[in-house]
Amino acid sequence: MAVLVFLDHESGVIRQASRSAVTAARALGEVHALVTGDAAVADAAARIDGVAKVLRAAGAATAHELAEPLAAVIADLAPAYSHIVAASGASGKNVLPRAAALLDVQPIPDVVSIVDADTFVRPIYAGSALATVKSSDAKKVLTVRASSFDPASAEGGAAPIEQVTVPDGPAVSAFVSIALSKSERPELESARVIVSGGRGMQNEENFKLLNPLADRLGAAIGASRAAVDAGFVPNDYQVGQTGKIVAPDLYIAVGISGAIQHLAGMKDSKVIVAINKDPEAPIFQVADYGLVGDLFEILPQVEAALDTAG
């Protein structure tokens, strides 16, 4: 049986995390992709390597990826599929559990590894433990952690596109508005390098001191909950159990103590650097390279070192 993968998009661009979901789904069977939005989104989905068919749910009802009509579409398509998969971003987490309830299935969120068609590994307790679970449901509904699967190539596929109809249902919710944080930087979840700031940055103005370093490294900027709660940066910068889960090649934590909830979001990074004035800060227990000292003195020194070394 084939696997249905819901690909979410933002401003008409399919998220890289969704291409990671395609990779995960390919381990389970032939991949059919479900997309909403205009024809360009469906075309982009059709070009993803490994997608055998694209199902396009177009029209007003599915604009803005509202959970109510989308879950109904997924439940409608479900009889033809053994697994239903999405990336565990805000959209997948919103829609898939609702679809699972319509199918009387217990969903399996945040899968980091697929053992077999029924058995999956997922982190629990903010990543303090890894649970291997076996599902007895006839159909599996899962969201997958993007950082655990390489994204499928955006090019190379040539899948046919089919229209699917949205089942009739009462319009119980309506879209009002969206406010996206504007940034020239790479997306947090797909960045190769991330520079993250915490409470130690002290204020919104100081937080901007991370910009030159991030610019120099082509990095995305992240933050701890403390920095978000204090209003230094918007919420969507937050890395951690309740924010974004990232696993870049290089994660530089500046003025972040390293609470369990923050580590949950970044401890699978390839190389972790910690800059903190407290030598006892828990962040040093996971850091490959630690530098103890005042971040306001160290940051310019790091930039200077990067410049002199070319």
Next chain:
Amino acid sequence: MKVLVPVKRVIDFNIKPRVKADGTGVETAGVKMSMNPFDEIAVEEAVRLKEKGIATEVVAVSVGVQQAQDTLRTAMAMGADRAILVLTDVAVEPLAVAKVLKALVAKESPDLVLLGKQAIDDDMNATGQMLAGLLGWAQGTFASKIEIADGKATVTREIDGGLETLTLTLPAIVTADLRLNEPRYASLPNIMKARKKPLETIAPADLGVDVTPRLTIVSVAEPPARQQGIKVESAADLVARLRNEAKVI
């Protein structure tokens, strides 16, 4: 209007959980338990709706073991009017909890069910969405702001790239994000008063719900440990090592 607030008893967020030696789960015996932080936020929001004169009654609900009574007393000390404990020794999954809540919704007829967006133990982030699906109600997940007027809830949601605002026709389901509010501390007089508030205990079977888990835990293991790192002396040393040793810049 009536607001139903499901709350869960979990290992306190400050505690680092320890995996049991036999790999069957996480050690909970003798470990400090508290109300799930996201549920505290949901209770706080419900109580604020009552203080604004929008909600008339706030009912806290928990599905779990006898000790979940303490969690419900905490919710009542924060301002919930009464509580219902659905007593079970089984480790209940979101699907089962959603079915129990659906049965309670049929009994209690709330206009709003306010949940936390996820429990910090199973990290599922599913119960609210599943309940909304089972009821056919609108859902406003990961809410950082809720306004209620004219039979509708206007909900601002935290999404990957920023914020999104939706209107939901009531009755509806809303799940709370961290940013929704700052929960209050229960004062001693309120803790005393909460002891006298009504707490009803029922069994899942009384609600006609089968709570048998669909997922079997094959094993629970520690995540792979990271290799011990080193402390470097200077920024220049750090940059040199990142370039030559780790080769990441």
